[in-house]
Structure formats: C-alpha cells, structure tokens
Amino acid sequence: MLSHHKESEGTPPGDLAVVKKAGRVVAFQASAALALVLLLVGGVVFGVYVRTQRRQIDAELQSVAMVVDDTNDPPPGMELAIWETDGEISVSDGGQPGVPLLTGPSGFSDIRAEGRHFRALAVDRPEGRVVAMIDLAPYQAARNRLLISLAFAELTGIMASIAVVALFTRRSVRPLAQALALQRRFVADASHELRAPLTVLHTRAQMLAHRVGTADEDTVQKDVDALVADTRALGDIVDDLLASATMTAGRPPRDRVDLAAVGAAVRDSMASYANSLGVTLNYVCETPSGEGVFDVAGSAAALRRALTSLVDNALGHEHRGGTVELRVRRDGAKVLAAVADDGVGIDAETMATLFTRFSHGSEHTTREGRESYGIGLALVREIANAHGGDVTVTSTPGEGSTFTLTLPAAHRN
Structure with missing residues (x-):
C-alpha cells in the first residue's frame, strides 16, 4: 500500500503488435473475399444482361424478317435486303452488307462491314429470301455503360467493404488486445511488486532453516515473527494486484x-x-x-x-x-x-x-x-x-x- 510511486508501465508488448497484425490480415482476407463475391455478382449481372439483350435482338430480327414486304422503310437501327423469286434484289440504305447473305445459308450470323457490326438473320419465305440486320452499336454502348456502372459500383462496394470489415475487425480484435494488455499489465505489476518481498521472504526462510537447532529460542522466535510479517506484506501486495486487475477489467x-x-x-x-x-x-x-x-x-x-x-x-x-x-x-x-x-x-x-x-x-x-x-x-x-x-x-x-x-x-x- 503505497503513497508515492513512479510511472514504469512500458510500451505495448510485442504480442499486442502481433494481435493487431493478425487483425489486419483478417481484415485483408475478409475484404478480398467480399471483393471476389462482388466481382462474381457483377460478372453474373453483366452476363445475364448480355444474354437478355441478345435474345431481345434475335426476337426483333425474327419479327421483322417474317413480316417485312419491302426495303423502303426499315425499323430504326435495322437494314434490309430482299431477293424476290423473280430474281430482283432490293436493299435499304446501308443494307449492302446483307447482300452476300442472300445466297448463303439461312439463320443468324454476325457480320462486320464498313466499320459497323451487325446481327443478321436470313429467312426463306415463299416470296423469296429476306435478310434483316440490326446495328449493334447502340446495344454495345448500353453494355459499355453497364460495365462502367458495374465497375464504379464494384469499386465503391469494395472500398466500403474494406472500411466496414476493417472497422468491425478492429472492434472484434480490440477486446482481445485489451484483455492481453490487462494480462501483461498484471504480470508486469506482479513481477515488479513480488520480486523484492519474495527475495526477502526466501532469505528469511533460509536463515531460519540454518538457525533451527543451533540458535536460541528468542532468535528463532524473532525470525518466525519477521517471516510472518513478510507473508502479511506479501498478502497485501497480492490483494492490491488482484483488486487492481478487477478494477481495470471493468466496472x-x-x-x-x-x-x-x-x-x-x-x-x-x-x-x-x-x-x-x-x-x-x-x-x-x-x-x-x-x-x-x-x-x-x-x-x-x-x-x-x-x-x-x-x-x-x-x-x-x-x-x-x-x-x-x-x-x-x-x-x-x-x-x-x-x-x-x-x-x-x-x-x-x-x-x-x-x-x-x-x-x-x-x-x-x-x-x-x-x-x-x-x-x-x-x-x-x-x-x-x-x-x-x-x-x-x-x-x-x-x-x-x-x-x-x-x-x-x-x-x-
């Protein structure tokens, strides 16, 4: 029980640094896992969008190719080429890339011409062969916008996940670090405080052991009394240490x-x-x-x-x-x-x-x-x-x- 004392608590021990490092590793791993999940989700969303977009294009091509009568007024974004049974070929403005398909196999195909990318469908009808083409530029632009949006969302999500994971990891590791700090403080206090009284107690016990049977009764009694006093002092220190640990650990x-x-x-x-x-x-x-x-x-x-x-x-x-x-x-x-x-x-x-x-x-x-x-x-x-x-x-x-x-x-x- 002391009235005046000097600060001797050291810097955080090495194992606290290990706990913090482990927390950072866990935060990085969790953030990487979340980032991978976000990337996977983004990939699935983009794949579903492209697949849906392609089905929509094919459905529009089929709808137009089955009902179109001439090439004078094609739907917006489409080009037409028609080979009638009398051998006459007609095309819409910009429909020239479809002419080779009039003599090729029927069905869907992708063609590139004059720096443009088309999705084409060749259909054989009683009136002749019809080739309907749709310019994919608007659809590609929509995909690019979606990619940019997904990339921005992915980046934002990854950064947010890193921040959230780091915060929660730090909070989850903090009690462990605090418990470890309290443990180290208690051990340091105990080591500091018990070293001297234990040394004195050990010395007195050794002296008493040497004097038993040789010293007079009064001397032995004094040594025993001193030993008892030392154990009382040691008990006081242990009580202080335990009470201090209890107060530090919480309310x-x-x-x-x-x-x-x-x-x-x-x-x-x-x-x-x-x-x-x-x-x-x-x-x-x-x-x-x-x-x-x-x-x-x-x-x-x-x-x-x-x-x-x-x-x-x-x-x-x-x-x-x-x-x-x-x-x-x-x-x-x-x-x-x-x-x-x-x-x-x-x-x-x-x-x-x-x-x-x-x-x-x-x-x-x-x-x-x-x-x-x-x-x-x-x-x-x-x-x-x-x-x-x-x-x-x-x-x-x-x-x-x-x-x-x-x-x-x-x-x-």
Whole structure:
C-alpha cells in the first residue's frame, strides 16, 4: 500500500503488435473475399444482361424478317435486303452488307462491314429470301455503360467493404488486445511488486532453516515473527494486484454497500496493526446514521480495499504516538470517507506523482523493515473512478495529510 510511486508501465508488448497484425490480415482476407463475391455478382449481372439483350435482338430480327414486304422503310437501327423469286434484289440504305447473305445459308450470323457490326438473320419465305440486320452499336454502348456502372459500383462496394470489415475487425480484435494488455499489465505489476518481498521472504526462510537447532529460542522466535510479517506484506501486495486487475477489467459489481459499515470493519481489522506501530486508529461517523444514509453502489470488497489502503498509507506516514482518524459522512448526493493523520505530510514534489503506479515515498516513519511497493494509492484511484467517484488529498509538510474518497450515494428504493 503505497503513497508515492513512479510511472514504469512500458510500451505495448510485442504480442499486442502481433494481435493487431493478425487483425489486419483478417481484415485483408475478409475484404478480398467480399471483393471476389462482388466481382462474381457483377460478372453474373453483366452476363445475364448480355444474354437478355441478345435474345431481345434475335426476337426483333425474327419479327421483322417474317413480316417485312419491302426495303423502303426499315425499323430504326435495322437494314434490309430482299431477293424476290423473280430474281430482283432490293436493299435499304446501308443494307449492302446483307447482300452476300442472300445466297448463303439461312439463320443468324454476325457480320462486320464498313466499320459497323451487325446481327443478321436470313429467312426463306415463299416470296423469296429476306435478310434483316440490326446495328449493334447502340446495344454495345448500353453494355459499355453497364460495365462502367458495374465497375464504379464494384469499386465503391469494395472500398466500403474494406472500411466496414476493417472497422468491425478492429472492434472484434480490440477486446482481445485489451484483455492481453490487462494480462501483461498484471504480470508486469506482479513481477515488479513480488520480486523484492519474495527475495526477502526466501532469505528469511533460509536463515531460519540454518538457525533451527543451533540458535536460541528468542532468535528463532524473532525470525518466525519477521517471516510472518513478510507473508502479511506479501498478502497485501497480492490483494492490491488482484483488486487492481478487477478494477481495470471493468466496472465493479453494482451492489448496495454501506460505506459506514465498511469503514467500521476496516477500523476493526487495522486496529491491532496500528497499536503495534504505536499509533491510535479512530473511527468517526460524522452524519447521524440512518437507513441507507451511507449507501453507495459498487463492490464492498473493492471499497474495503480502498479504505484499507488509505489507512495503511496513513499509518506508514505517522509518528509513534500519533493518531489516524477515519471519518465517514454524507454530503448531499455524495458519501465521503476521509483518512486523516498528523504525520510527516507530503511535499509538493511528491504530490505531483502521488497516484502514479510504482512511485515510492521516502517519508515512511513507522515502516522500518517494511518496503513500500507502489500500488496502493493508484489502486485507490482506480477503485474510486470505477465507482464513479474520486480521491483527493490535502497536506501540509510536517503536519499531516487527509485523503478523501468521494462516491455518489446510491439512489433510495
């Protein structure tokens, strides 16, 4: 439980970059698949259009070839050539390309002449052979317009699909990246915070193992007491780490919590420890108690951890013979829990990094032999923010400090 710490959180680890790269690969693959689908759909649409257009052309040619009597007034876009049974050949203006078909096989054909492309039909009738031709230029122009429209639609669809897929992929990968970041943060915190106390604990255990059977009872008892104290410190760190991970992972449970009852429980649990340091720990409920007066919405375990951290921090900066006071009160729509001490106070330079992870204060007056680890006050702020509140501090160097946890009161049912 720490009052002052330095920022030591590193840059995003390499595996986060791997997750992001994997997200980009998935986005590219999904976009390519969608683009292929769009191209396939576009190809099918164009193929159906061309097939329908060709059927329409053939139907028009058949209709005209079966009923036309002369070449004087062909339908718009068509040319005619007729070889009557008496051997006379007549053609419409521009119908000369159809003359060779008058002596060829009957049926549909495609011909090119004079830079023009025709679809032609030669039909044998009792009156003679009729060749009807339709200029394909307008139909080709319509196909080109459709191709341009499809290309524009395909390009727009592909770009939109890339944007949408990239957005949804990023959103889908983000929780994984955040979970991985939280995991890495927890591992980094645990590695940083547990290294020193585990080393001390291991050393004490080794010393105790060597002294058993050779040292006097008082020495062994002191080593055992020190070992117990170290395990308590280690337990505090683990509690802080777990609570920090819980607060970082999301909002706490939204239960109705009596903050006054939490404060009283913290006082009861910390009283013996305060006495061992020669410090008096008092608890005051400043507002008249009543049903739901001190209720807040959140996690009782997390709030207890926050108040425990504030009390522990105050005890660490208090002189022997001093007093730490935990006060809970109601102020309008807010419930406040303040922890005040008359210890060494906090200087202005330390105040700037007070709630930064892994910042270590130097003015610990009652913690001889107990290392400061740098999570406590950062954890308190995380808990406060997760509950929609805040934690503030006022301090005068040499005279003491007051930390105030402010939380919104729970709505009454």
